[in-house]
Amino acid sequence: MLNRRNLLKAAAGAGAVGLFPWGRVMASPSGNVAVLGDAATSAPFAHAMPMPPVLRPSSSTAAADTYHLRMAESSLEVVRGLRSTVRTYGGSLPGPTIHAVRGRTAVVHQTNGLAVDTAVHLHGGHVRSQDDGLPMDTIAPGATRTYTYPNQQRAALLWYHDHAHHLEAENVHMGLHGQYRITDEHELSLPLPKGRYDVPLVIRDARVEADGTFVYTRPSDCPHLLVNGKERPYFKVAARKYRLRVLSACVNRYLSLRFADGAEFTQIGGDGGLLDAPVTRTSMTVMGGERVDIVVDFSRYPVGSAVVLENTLAGSGERTEVLRFDIDRTAEDRSSVPGRLSVLPPVPRADVEREFVLRTYPQMTINDQLYDPARVDVRTTLGSSEIWTVKNVEPPVARPDFHVWHSFHTHLVNFRVLDRNGRGPGPDDAGLKDTVTLAPGDTVRLAMTWSGYTGSYLYHCHQLGHSSGGQMGRIDIVAP
Ligand SMILES: [Cu+2]
Known part of the structure; x- marks a missing residue:
């Protein structure tokens, strides 16, 4: 939905590409000029937090899984009661999560159903150059490109996102991002929380106008904070340990996250997978692209209570709440965080x-x-x-x-x-x-x-x- 009041098609050659045109009027590389109106009201905890869908292979062999994804514009509810047109992988924001297993190849056919060029980069992936989604290796509108990911790397949370030259910021902000998990036997052998207690938290900012228009603009004009595609949701949890896989998919900002009561949590991993040993923390600063893998023990809270995850770097006039955890039941918990999580490769010595x-x-x-x-x-x-x-x-x-x-x-x-x-x-x-x-x-x-x-x-x-x-x-x- 390109609202004429807010989005005017710019003449070609706006000249803004190399400059950095932050302002109330912003020319984007695809030629749209956004004139900001009124942002939609930010009402926290109006949505239940959804889980991103898991992408199923369209076929599998003994050694490989094949997937198909189509990029397209989709109309989704991001802020309660409003429809917003975003750019998606497979119709969801975030895109569906790919669950890869170390040693099994993933072949992903990406079809560009959008009106702009795209390129799909697997962030954190150890892949061939032609599968890296380089800025000039673009997928033209209507075309399909096949990416092969060997998954010969340790278990880690990766993510796939757009990387087309000059367009990546706008394309990612408009929705082209999804998680990609690689697991391995070592990770599976650990007694960490698993299954429904291993939860993705894809956090990013956005600006949704009062009429629902989703706009790419500078971070200080992006008052909405989304978790798994919904503005400041709530999440019902049991009074037990959860593994939370935090990914900041913010395009142009950084967040500092803490629990409002100052509660401790345990960091077990980062961008490249599990740490060698767990670290007790009370806050974390994450910039776009970074992943923080944490375990939180909600058994410290009585059933019926709630705790809010907040961003202490919220801008002036912006809400600090990110996500509310509602502790609504008890549950058995046999999980634990071992004192030794993984063996990191030796620190490289420089040539x-x-x-x-x-x-x-x-x-x-x-x-x-x-x-x-x-x-x-x-x-x-x-x-x-x-x-x-x-x-x-x-x-x-x-x-x-x-x-x-x-x-x-x-x-x-x-x-x-x-x-x-x-x-x-x-x-x-x-x-x-x-x-x-x-x-x-x-x-x-x-x-x-x-x-x-x-x-x-x-x-x-x-x-x-x-x-x-x-x-x-x-x-x-x-x-x-
Ligand atoms: Cu920079």
């Missing part, structure tokens, strides 16, 4: 050191260059272990200038955070990571090994408004 400077002004650049798909920014050798020093050189400014925060994401490989601002890695940096947050002025050092595949891949800021604007680089991995 090569590189430096990356992320800048906001005058343009969104890495090492003062805008992304050029024809330019190789880093050439490395298969098997090379490297230390990357990544700096956000913007000085701290008062919120809500969210955009001076950056993040850094590598395709193909996980990294370890060696240190942050000269001190040991922070609590949000634990375990195997593929996306790391950079507050203004932050410097992180990352260690990774370029393994598995040769070919072209990417690194970029995962504030997708920034990568769309050019804060992205190309890495080519060549045979030794």
Whole structure:
């Protein structure tokens, strides 16, 4: 539903692509100009939290499962009582979750039923370059592309989302994101909460106008926070332990999540799967793309009570509530969190050191260059272990200038955070990571090994408004 009052078709060549046109009027790369009206009222806890559907294979062999997904516009209720047109994988927001098993190949046929180009990136996936969903490897409207995911990697929560050149921020914001779980025998052998007690929480911001129009605009104009596609829902839980797989699918902002009563929770995993040992925490900062795997014990609450998950970085005038857990029953609980969760691979020792400077002004650049798909920014050798020093050189400014925060994401490989601002890695940096947050002025050092595949891949800021604007680089991995 493109409301004429709010969305005017812009003339071609709006020239906004490289610039970063945050403002009350925003030209998007696909040529729409959004003139903001009144946002729909944000009424918390008006929806039950849905579970994203699980995608069933259309066929299976002894070694592989084949899936079909179609991208299309869908009319969904995101804010209570309003219909919004969003871009979906398979008709749902978030898209259906793919449940993959380590060692079994997943073949995903993606058909583009939208009017814009798309490219599907499996974030966290160890896949061939031609299956990575690179920005120029697009699926034209009406076309189908087949992605092959070997799933030869440890159990982890991945996600698939759009990555088409200059369009990824708008496409993801408009709904093109879904979860992709890889499990393995080791994970299944642990006594962690399973089945209905292993719950996805896909959290992201949105702006829905009072007439239901779903608009892509800057984060400070996005007052609605969605969990599994519904604005600030409630979730009925039993008084027992739950595993919650938190994914921030925010395009241009970061969240700091805590329980309103300050309750502790146990972090068991991050981007690249299980940590080596559990960590007790009371809050977590997550930026778009990051995953935090936690266990929460609701047995501390009496049946009939409730506890709210809140975002302490809500903007002025914005609600802090994210999700309300209603403890409505008791249930048997034989789950536990073992003291030893997994064995992490050794921290890579560097053969090569590189430096990356992320800048906001005058343009969104890495090492003062805008992304050029024809330019190789880093050439490395298969098997090379490297230390990357990544700096956000913007000085701290008062919120809500969210955009001076950056993040850094590598395709193909996980990294370890060696240190942050000269001190040991922070609590949000634990375990195997593929996306790391950079507050203004932050410097992180990352260690990774370029393994598995040769070919072209990417690194970029995962504030997708920034990568769309050019804060992205190309890495080519060549045979030794
Ligand atoms: Cu950035």
